[in-house]
Each structure stands twice: as C-alpha cells, then as structure tokens.
Amino acid sequence: MGAAECDLEFHADRVAEVTDGEYVAVTQDTFVDMAIDAFRRFEPRDDETTVYYLYVTDNSDRLVGVMSLRELLNAPEDDVVEDHMVTDLVTINADADPEAAADEMAARDFPALPVVDDEGVLVGVLRTDDMLEVLEGEATEDILKSAGFSFTDVKRSRSSAILESSIARILRLRLPWLVVALAGGLLAGGVIEQFEDTLEAVVALAFFVPVIMDMGGNVGTQASTIFVRGLALGHIDDRNAMRHFGRERVIGLLIGLIIGGIGALAAYGWRLSAGDPQAGTIAVVVFIALVSVCVVASVVGYVIPWLMNKLGFDPAAASDPLITTVKDVTALLIYFGLAAFLLQELL
Amino acid sequence: MGAAECDLEFHADRVAEVTDGEYVAVTQDTFVDMAIDAFRRFEPRDDETTVYYLYVTDNSDRLVGVMSLRELLNAPEDDVVEDHMVTDLVTINADADPEAAADEMAARDFPALPVVDDEGVLVGVLRTDDMLEVLEGEATEDILKSAGFSFTDVKRSRSSAILESSIARILRLRLPWLVVALAGGLLAGGVIEQFEDTLEAVVALAFFVPVIMDMGGNVGTQASTIFVRGLALGHIDDRNAMRHFGRERVIGLLIGLIIGGIGALAAYGWRLSAGDPQAGTIAVVVFIALVSVCVVASVVGYVIPWLMNKLGFDPAAASDPLITTVKDVTALLIYFGLAAFLLQELL
Incomplete structure (x- = not known):
C-alpha cells in the first residue's frame, strides 16, 4: 500500500x-x-x-x-x-x-x-x-479525531494510512484518549463511592447507572457532532453560535423529558414487578436524573468543542473523553444525591 | 436559510x-x-x-x-x-x-x-x-449517522439543514436511536440485577461500572469508525476485511492489557486505601473485565457495521446503540459473573 x-x-x-x-x-x-x-x-x-x-x-x-x-x-x-x-x-x-x-x-x-x-x-x-x-482528508480527520484518535502528525490521518500503519503506531494514536477516558470512568466511580451508604440501603439504584450513562453519552455525542461539523463547514460562526446553543438546550430539554418519561415508566414497572417498595421514588429519581443528564450532555457536548475552538485547539479532538467525564460525574451526582435525599428515611 | x-x-x-x-x-x-x-x-x-x-x-x-x-x-x-x-x-x-x-x-x-x-x-x-x-454530503451523512441521527430522507443530511430544521424534525432525527439506547441501558441494568446478591455483599463493585462501560464505549467507537470510514473510501473490501478484522482483534487485546493493567492498579490502590479487604480480588475482576470489554468492543465495533453492510443497510447508521448494548451486556456479565465466582465465600 x-x-x-x-x-x-x-x-x-x-x-x-x-x-x-x-x-x-x-x-x-x-x-x-x-x-x-x-x-x-x-x-x-x-x-x-x-x-x-x-x-x-x-x-x-x-x-x-x-x-x-x-x-x-x-x-x-x-x-x-x-x-x-x-x-x-x-x-x-x-x-x-x-x-x-x-x-x-x-x-x-x-x-x-x-x-x-x-x-x-x-x-x-x-x-x-x-x-x-483537502475535503476528504479533513472529513476523515474530523471523524477519526472525534472517535478519540490523537494526531500530532495530522498528515497521517488518511483512512488508508490508519489501516496500514504498524500496530505500535496505531496504539500511539488510540491509547492517549483511552487513558483519559479511563481516568474519567474512575472519577465517575468515585462519585458513586460518595453515596456508598445510599447504595447499600437501596442496591437497586445501581441498576439504573448504565441507562443514565448511556443516555448522556448518546445525547452529548449528537450535540458535539452537530457543533463540530457545523463549524468545519462554516455553518456555525461567532455570529450565530449563541442562537444554535439556545436551540440545542431546548432540544436537550425536550429529549430529556421524552426519554426521562419513558425511562421512568420502565423503571417503575420493573421495580414494581420486583416487589420493590421504593418503586415510585426510584422512578422519580430516574426521571429527574435522565432529564438532567440530557440537558447537561447537550450543553457540555456543545460548549466543550466551542471552548476547544476558542482556545485554538481542534474542536474535533479530545472532546469525547472530556464530555463523557463531565456528563457522567454531573449525572451520577444528581442521581445519587437526589436518591440520598428522597430515600433518607431509610438510612 | x-x-x-x-x-x-x-x-x-x-x-x-x-x-x-x-x-x-x-x-x-x-x-x-x-x-x-x-x-x-x-x-x-x-x-x-x-x-x-x-x-x-x-x-x-x-x-x-x-x-x-x-x-x-x-x-x-x-x-x-x-x-x-x-x-x-x-x-x-x-x-x-x-x-x-x-x-x-x-x-x-x-x-x-x-x-x-x-x-x-x-x-x-x-x-x-x-x-x-457528493463527498461533503457523504462525509456529513456518515458523521451524523454514526452519532445516532436516523435518516429516512438522506437528502436532508447536510449540516446546515440539520442546524436549521424545525425542532420537531430534529427530534424525529435524534430520538429513534436514543430510544434504542435507552432500551439497551435498561437491559444492561437487568444484567446488574441478576447479581443483586453479589452487589449487596460487595457494594464497591458498583464503583467500577462506569469505567468498564466507558472503556467499552470508546474502544468500540474507535473500531467502528475505522471500519465505516475505510469501507466508505474503498480501503476495506471483501478481499481484505478478514485481515483488518484480525488486526483489530490484536489491537483490542493489546489495548485491553494496557488499559486493564492501569485500571486494575488504580482499583487496587483505591480499595486498599479505603481499607477494603477485597482490594486484591476486586483488582483481578476489574483487570479481566477491562481486557474482556476491550476485546469484545473491538470485535463488535467491527462486526456490527460489517454485518449491517452485508445485509444491505448503511453501516454508519444504527451501529452505535447496538454496539453499546452488546458490549455493555457482555462486559457487565463477565464483570459481575467473575466477581460472584471469586467472592462467593462472602455470599
């Protein structure tokens, strides 16, 4: 090749x-x-x-x-x-x-x-x-960077180059952001540790950690993809960035209300059929946590690439692990904090 | 506009x-x-x-x-x-x-x-x-689809069209895969429920759920990005798909060993400083779970878009929520299953 x-x-x-x-x-x-x-x-x-x-x-x-x-x-x-x-x-x-x-x-x-x-x-x-x-290269570079490939040598970002590089080189491209993601994941785990007592009292709270994390991840990726692509093609600039940001917040809230509603209903049915006396409280906590994570994810999914761009970095790079960490930590804090507050009579 | x-x-x-x-x-x-x-x-x-x-x-x-x-x-x-x-x-x-x-x-x-x-x-x-x-449109479409935008009307995938569409239309584009991701997240929670007894005995196991999910998500996204982009530009075809798949598995294993090693060390230090008598066992479980999730994520991150393509669907679409669900369910089964086995004397 x-x-x-x-x-x-x-x-x-x-x-x-x-x-x-x-x-x-x-x-x-x-x-x-x-x-x-x-x-x-x-x-x-x-x-x-x-x-x-x-x-x-x-x-x-x-x-x-x-x-x-x-x-x-x-x-x-x-x-x-x-x-x-x-x-x-x-x-x-x-x-x-x-x-x-x-x-x-x-x-x-x-x-x-x-x-x-x-x-x-x-x-x-x-x-x-x-x-x-240029366009093919930029698009490939944007796509690969947003998937957490780190390029110090941007000329090598062509798809065929990535496919045919040595394994050592591919590890150098892929590992750095994975290590950042690892640190972010451990930090999110540290948030859960702060609520160890709550979790011990109501173990079922752990069952909804994946759905809260997944939703935040997906909504945040959508928001950052729209922003990064819009910026790359010149459809987002300083003049209209705030207007698009306002729209993205409204969309995040609407997505949160819909997804939160469906998620809370599913959580309520699930815990009720398991005979859990806290089914109603858990459903409320799941609803508020899902609404919060969708809003937070759409905001940080937009703001972090925007900040990267303002600071002179490539907005397509690095956004993902940072967005993941911020929305995970925020969402888990809201989820367990709210649970601790509403379920405090049990502690 | x-x-x-x-x-x-x-x-x-x-x-x-x-x-x-x-x-x-x-x-x-x-x-x-x-x-x-x-x-x-x-x-x-x-x-x-x-x-x-x-x-x-x-x-x-x-x-x-x-x-x-x-x-x-x-x-x-x-x-x-x-x-x-x-x-x-x-x-x-x-x-x-x-x-x-x-x-x-x-x-x-x-x-x-x-x-x-x-x-x-x-x-x-x-x-x-x-x-x-064509190229700008295809690139934008690939990028947006991989972020979970559902296009039935692919002509509308231009970045500016997404930015300027009505909010109702944007919700129609963004919600479908978010609902799939919601179902996947609940399914992953169902896996945790199966190990409720183990989790009750060792609540600290919940602390490592975020890091295991995040790593799988990142490695899976990298694998599917390489595959989808390589396929779109013609660098991956039927003749060399198996060879690239073999490489991706080796890379997934190496990433798993490195990330798993760092993650296990961090987990050991963390639990030891918290005075947890199971620190060693938890570190072993975290290590094996991280290696497994990296391998599984790199395999499904490659195979799911490949299957979508073989079945005549667009490989850039739909991959993300499916990959997320498969790697979450597999990783949590391995993590909690192994924990239940190694910590069984406590139950």
Whole structure:
C-alpha cells in the first residue's frame, strides 16, 4: 500500500496553502487573439494541470474579470478581453478556511475559483480537484479525531494510512484518549463511592447507572457532532453560535423529558414487578436524573468543542473523553444525591 | 436559510447518478480544426458548466482517447485527433460507488474523468466540482449517522439543514436511536440485577461500572469508525476485511492489557486505601473485565457495521446503540459473573 505514503499532502489551515500558482492571466487591455496565444503558450510544470479560465487583471495585478476558454474562443479576435470578460466575480480569500471554501465551491459548481489577498490582488487558483483531497482528508480527520484518535502528525490521518500503519503506531494514536477516558470512568466511580451508604440501603439504584450513562453519552455525542461539523463547514460562526446553543438546550430539554418519561415508566414497572417498595421514588429519581443528564450532555457536548475552538485547539479532538467525564460525574451526582435525599428515611 | 433547501442534490449510490451528460466528443478520424469548431459550438444548458477535455470515441461510441483543450489548440489543424490524443485512459465505471470514485479522483488530480459502462461506451463525465458536493454530503451523512441521527430522507443530511430544521424534525432525527439506547441501558441494568446478591455483599463493585462501560464505549467507537470510514473510501473490501478484522482483534487485546493493567492498579490502590479487604480480588475482576470489554468492543465495533453492510443497510447508521448494548451486556456479565465466582465465600 505504498500509495498511502505518497499522497498525504492534503492538510491545510488556510486556502493559501492549497492554492495553485499556475494559471493564465492577462491585463484587461489585451486583445482576444493575444490572450488565446498566451493560453496556447502556457506550459504547466505538472503536465496534468488543466486550465479552465483566463484571469484578467488591472495594472496593479488586482483581479477585474474572468473568461472561460470557450468564451475566449467565441469572442472576435481583435476585441480586447475587457469587452467580453465576466466582471461579476466569485473569489476566495487567501486566509479562508479550506473546508469552508470547499463548501462554497460545492454550492457554486465552479471547477476553480480565483484566490485574492485582502487588496484584491490575484495570488492563485483554487481547483476542485485539489479541494477534493483537502475535503476528504479533513472529513476523515474530523471523524477519526472525534472517535478519540490523537494526531500530532495530522498528515497521517488518511483512512488508508490508519489501516496500514504498524500496530505500535496505531496504539500511539488510540491509547492517549483511552487513558483519559479511563481516568474519567474512575472519577465517575468515585462519585458513586460518595453515596456508598445510599447504595447499600437501596442496591437497586445501581441498576439504573448504565441507562443514565448511556443516555448522556448518546445525547452529548449528537450535540458535539452537530457543533463540530457545523463549524468545519462554516455553518456555525461567532455570529450565530449563541442562537444554535439556545436551540440545542431546548432540544436537550425536550429529549430529556421524552426519554426521562419513558425511562421512568420502565423503571417503575420493573421495580414494581420486583416487589420493590421504593418503586415510585426510584422512578422519580430516574426521571429527574435522565432529564438532567440530557440537558447537561447537550450543553457540555456543545460548549466543550466551542471552548476547544476558542482556545485554538481542534474542536474535533479530545472532546469525547472530556464530555463523557463531565456528563457522567454531573449525572451520577444528581442521581445519587437526589436518591440520598428522597430515600433518607431509610438510612 | 433558504439555501439549505435548494442545493441538497448530492446523495448518490452509483457514479451514474452524478455523471454529467454534457461533454464534447468526436470520432477518432475527426480533423483538429473540426474538433475545435465542435468545442466552440458546444452550448451547455447550464451556463456555468466548464468543459475541460475533448473525448474521442470509435464508431461504436467506445472511448478510445482524450485531449485537453490546450493540446487541441496546439495540434496542427489538418491532422486528425487520433494522431494527438492520449490513449492511456483513466476511466470510472458507471456502477462504481461515488465516494470511492472521489477518492480515486483526489489521488489523481484530474478535474474530470470519463464515465464508461461495462462495454467501454462513454456515458458521461464525472466532474470534481460535482464530486465535491457528493463527498461533503457523504462525509456529513456518515458523521451524523454514526452519532445516532436516523435518516429516512438522506437528502436532508447536510449540516446546515440539520442546524436549521424545525425542532420537531430534529427530534424525529435524534430520538429513534436514543430510544434504542435507552432500551439497551435498561437491559444492561437487568444484567446488574441478576447479581443483586453479589452487589449487596460487595457494594464497591458498583464503583467500577462506569469505567468498564466507558472503556467499552470508546474502544468500540474507535473500531467502528475505522471500519465505516475505510469501507466508505474503498480501503476495506471483501478481499481484505478478514485481515483488518484480525488486526483489530490484536489491537483490542493489546489495548485491553494496557488499559486493564492501569485500571486494575488504580482499583487496587483505591480499595486498599479505603481499607477494603477485597482490594486484591476486586483488582483481578476489574483487570479481566477491562481486557474482556476491550476485546469484545473491538470485535463488535467491527462486526456490527460489517454485518449491517452485508445485509444491505448503511453501516454508519444504527451501529452505535447496538454496539453499546452488546458490549455493555457482555462486559457487565463477565464483570459481575467473575466477581460472584471469586467472592462467593462472602455470599
């Protein structure tokens, strides 16, 4: 699988890093036949580079127009390009995020877009064939990172590279976040220890630990997935982050009320059929704990990746074990704390 | 956000569904000047369609060569295209998977590839700008599905659509797998109930339920992520699936031994400092349970998406709650079963 080793150059933080410097540009006063000649003489270094457009600039290298090759061939040879060029330009800023730029290109159906700096000077061309690699790499990286793969060397995040790496390397990628998750799990166990007396009095409380942990995990993963993906594609930004956060809290509460209701009914039926005199109290505790864990999980599932992003870390990485620990500890505290309070006459 | 409503046409199961029927083709005996004329006269329905290549066919419409527009302009006008065309062709089969085709295009840096049927007849052109949409959509869909979003209407899986949908619709997407996870969590609680006597005798056993569940969840997610992504990009297929499965089991065992060792040491120290006379036994139980859950989670994390795929379902969907339930039930059975056996003198 040597191919996996040689085509990994797809990670980029700025559009400028994937911009192609090979393009054909002329000034706006060039005649059409000279422009066709410029195009004919153009010899790209990489033989496979395909040229789609003629870019037209003013005397300060600022991009003022664009013509497709077909438009160029159909224009009268002794007109100047200025008379036929398209001036309604779609450009990409050199500092933009490549994944957001890919999203823009996908929505617009252009095979290439000109890249300009803050002054509007043409600095290169962004091609969809190059973006394809960036996008696939970014998506794979996001997916793998959110599953707790730690990348210090992000260029290796291609799926085939992960599959074919040595086992020692795979362990280095997978173990770090598992150790964090291990510490988080032990911490959650420490919360249970604080309520040892309550648990001894009502052992049945332990039966609902898995469902409370599972629900928090699932709701938190959904919330962080929406946030991380929305951020990567540019659908979530500083302007609308608070509005999406508000929605996510409402959704978390509604999910909690529905799931909590179903869970409490199941818990009540279960304990009643087991002849447990605390069936009603346990059902109330399970209901409140499930509502709480859904709200907490949707909040931390959104806030932790947001904080990671604000602090300059990749929001796709590391979120999972942190979210798991926070929602486990919070949910178990609420669950056992409430149980201890409501069942205190037994202690 | 009306934009999210109108550009969702990106989901496809076969390359043929995203193939563009607008291209310029001539037979191999066409003169260069006539070919340039054909290109000049070509009027795509969509004004934004850019043409990159001239495709050359034989009299049975089979693709025999290709010329870039630049090569065409540089060829002598009274030669036939056969003398200048490239015959070393890279083609995509119309029945191929779009995500795998995108992977192929990304690796090759072509802006468009000709699509042929099983007889080699040219049926259309696959453009990177269209693939960009497919790839972004597929990646988003894979990511969202693996987080437990249920899609009956896959065209709506674009991140912006999820963000902007009505709350009622979001609940319909998110709740179904959460209800399955709820049932799985209750089932795992039922396993604990079977060992109520053991738990009553040694309440400290409950303290390690979170760490065992968390580790299984994380290892299972890593295994299924690698499998689902590898399958989507064509890096895992029937030929090498068993080999990757064998590797995943070895990795699961190694992770289990390392995480189990650390977890058992922590458990021993914790219980010893709490003055628990069963500290040693609990450490052994925690070790074996952690090793088991890591192996089971890596196996079911790989096998469940594989089975889903074999049965014709999307492997990215539904895997998570099923994997969670299987690994929770198995791990808790092993953990409490072993504890009951080793601590039986106490009962």
